[in-house]
Amino acid sequence: MATISISVSSATDVNALIDDAGGGFGSTNRGWFEGTMLVPHDSYGFQSGSNSSAFVAGGNLTYNPIPGFPNSHVLQGDLDSIEIGTGLNNGTGTGYAGSNSLATAPLSISGLGISGSTGSGGLANTIVFGLANGSETALDDYLFENAANDIVFTGSAGNDSITGGLGSDRFTGNGGTDAFVFTSGAHANGDEVTDFNSDVIDLSALNLAGGFTGTTADFDAVWYDDTSGDTVIYGDLDGDSIADFSLTLNGYTGGLTGSNVLV
Numbered sequence: 001m002a003t004i005s006i007s008v009s010s011a012t013d014v015n016a017l018i019d020d021a022g023g024g025f026g027s028t029n030r031g032w033f034e035g036t037m038l039v040p041h042d043s044y045g046f047q048s049g050s051n052s053s054a055f056v057a058g059g060n061l062t063y064n065p066i067p068g069f070p071n072s073h074v075l076q077g078d079l080d081s082i083e084i085g086t087g088l089n090n091g092t093g094t095g096y097a098g099s100n101s102l103a104t105a106p107l108s109i110s111g112l113g114i115s116g117s118t119g120s121g122g123l124a125n126t127i128v129f130g131l132a133n134g135s136e137t138a139l140d141d142y143l144f145e146n147a148a149n150d151i152v153f154t155g156s157a158g159n160d161s162i163t164g165g166l167g168s169d170r171f172t173g174n175g176g177t178d179a180f181v182f183t184s185g186a187h188a189n190g191d192e193v194t195d196f197n198s199d200v201i202d203l204s205a206l207n208l209a210g211g212f213t214g215t216t217a218d219f220d221a222v223w224y225d226d227t228s229g230d231t232v233i234y235g236d237l238d239g240d241s242i243a244d245f246s247l248t249l250n251g252y253t254g255g256l257t258g259s260n261v262l263v
């Protein structure tokens with residue numbers, strides 16, 4: 001459905017930052033949302049009362065009250081991007097629709113590919129107002145639990161961490177010791193790391209009793225093969241020593257140890 005780009009500009013735990021973006025809002029700390037809202041805008045900006053969180057939703061979006069419910073909020077249209085950070089600067093001076101920027105925006109998500117979202121149950125509305133009401137669940141589900149959506153992740157020069165999702169994802173950690181975390185074989189399967197160096201593949205959530213077995217296939221274990229010019233990491237989930245999932249470290253043949261692959 002969509003190939004979604006996630007990039008970070010400084011050392012970031014991606015999933016924690018998304019969780020914090022939702023957590024910064026909530027019933028007693030709502031984002032501001034006011035101004036000229038009934039015509040389409042390129043972006044809508046939200047800032048929590050304490051400015052512990054701010055985000056900008058970009059696309060071709062229109063705010064409409066639900067007919068008959070004048071105090072209701074529905075965001076409709078195309079949602080392309082979300083930037084998460086702090087320090088919302090609204091260039092229009094007439095509210096939080098229009099020209100928005102963030103003073104610091106460590107996390108940028110683009111290519112969301114949500115078009116023609118309508119109604120209160122539409123993705124644009126559930127994702128954006130989810131965050132503004134303190135819940136990142138709809139965004140998390142769309143990014144990481146939808147097998148039709150692939151992530152292209154670009155890390156910073158620092159130590160980044162991202163918990164990968166369903167779908168075929170591609171991770172470039174850049175500098176630093178980056179952690180690519182997977183919570184199931186299905187989440188890891190088919191994924192690629194383009195620049196593995198001294199980074200970490202964390203499969204510990206899978207609770208595989210066989211542990212990391214180097215280059216030897218074994219039951220309920222994780223092993224690797226680097227004889228093809230890449231390193232392919234395999235895992236057995238059902239005890240037959242035959243791989244049930246694999247992920248690839250492109251162009252890497254430097255060998256792996258239990259400190260690179262956490263099982």
Ligand SMILES: [Ca+2]
Nearest residue numbers: 165166167187
């Ligand atoms: Ca994946």
Ligand SMILES: [Ca+2]
Nearest residue numbers: 155156173175
């Ligand atoms: Ca990095």
Ligand SMILES: [Ca+2]
Nearest residue numbers: 173174175176
């Ligand atoms: Ca790295």
Ligand SMILES: [Ca+2]
Nearest residue numbers: 236237238242
């Ligand atoms: Ca197996």
